Amino acid sequence: MPTRTPEEIQAYRQARKRAFPRRNPSSADDEPPAKVPCTDTADAAAATALQSIAMNYADESEPEEGAVVPEDATVPIEAVTATGDVDAAGEATDIQEDVVEEVRSDIPQEEPPSVCPPSITAKPSYSCKYYLYGTCRNGRHCTRRHDPDARASVLTRQAEQPRRIGQLRVPRPATSLLRTLLEPEIRQQHNAILECFKFLVESNFFQDSA
Incomplete structure (x- = not known):
């Protein structure tokens, strides 16, 4: 593709500035960072922060003199950031990770449930x-x-x-398994012996006959 003229490059820059307005750097430092509402999740807040950083980074990156300029002035953000060099991409990644950590730290974390009290029916x-x-x-x-x-x-x-x-x-x-099994028979024999003694006493079996 032939190299564009300086006039075309300048027109491309003006079109980009109109499509992606740059934030005022003087007032950006004074304004406090916007807090993420408690109702948003960490993923939604991180996605919003990443989109804002990508827009700012796309505005700051300008093509050098003599660079190849695409015909369409409204280039997507992903395509503009992809044309940057390796160092700029690495720096942007570090900034994105820092912002994600900062946004997630601002979101209140849910406290674990307390230990349940002992049951009343204990x-x-x-x-x-x-x-x-x-x-x-x-x-x-x-x-x-x-x-x-x-x-x-x-x-x-x-x-x-x-x-x-x-x-x-x-x-x-001393109890044992054998004694437990034979206990009914032993009790029966003891009862029979007692019956024999009772018969001897009642009949005066050992008394001499006159």
């Missing part, structure tokens, strides 16, 4: 005495605390205590 700290001895029928609906460790200690202590038959203290034998 079970009390004292244990269920029926559960400790294995006779509680309420199960998980019981209003008392069911502690397996406390129940095991109570049952162990109860098993170690001797049984009382009247005034006599009979020690508890």
Whole structure:
């Protein structure tokens, strides 16, 4: 493509200034940065800031004398910024990242929910005495605390205590699986022996006959 004349370059610059008006640099420093409303999200605010930076950067970048000028004066912003050199593109990227971080820092962050208060229907700290001895029928609906460790200690202590038959203290034998299975038969044999003794006493079996 042949090189444009200085008059055409000047006309192209004037057309660009009309299409992309430049912000007043004197009043830009005094004006505070516009705050992003709380209702906007971080992505929408970042997109608005990036669009503003791209417009300002496009206005500041001017073609040098003797550069190739496109025929259409209204060039899109993306095409104008793409014709810049590598250093300018890197600088623009850094500025965009800084503005994005600044905009996101201005947006209020949602606080995490606080820890829920303890439930009013929490079970009390004292244990269920029926559960400790294995006779509680309420199960998980019981209003008392069911502690397996406390129940095991109570049952162990109860098993170690001797049984009382009247005034006599009979020690508890060591339980086993075999004894548990044979316990009904052992009780039946004990009852049969007691019946035999009862018969001997009532019939005076050992009394001498005259």
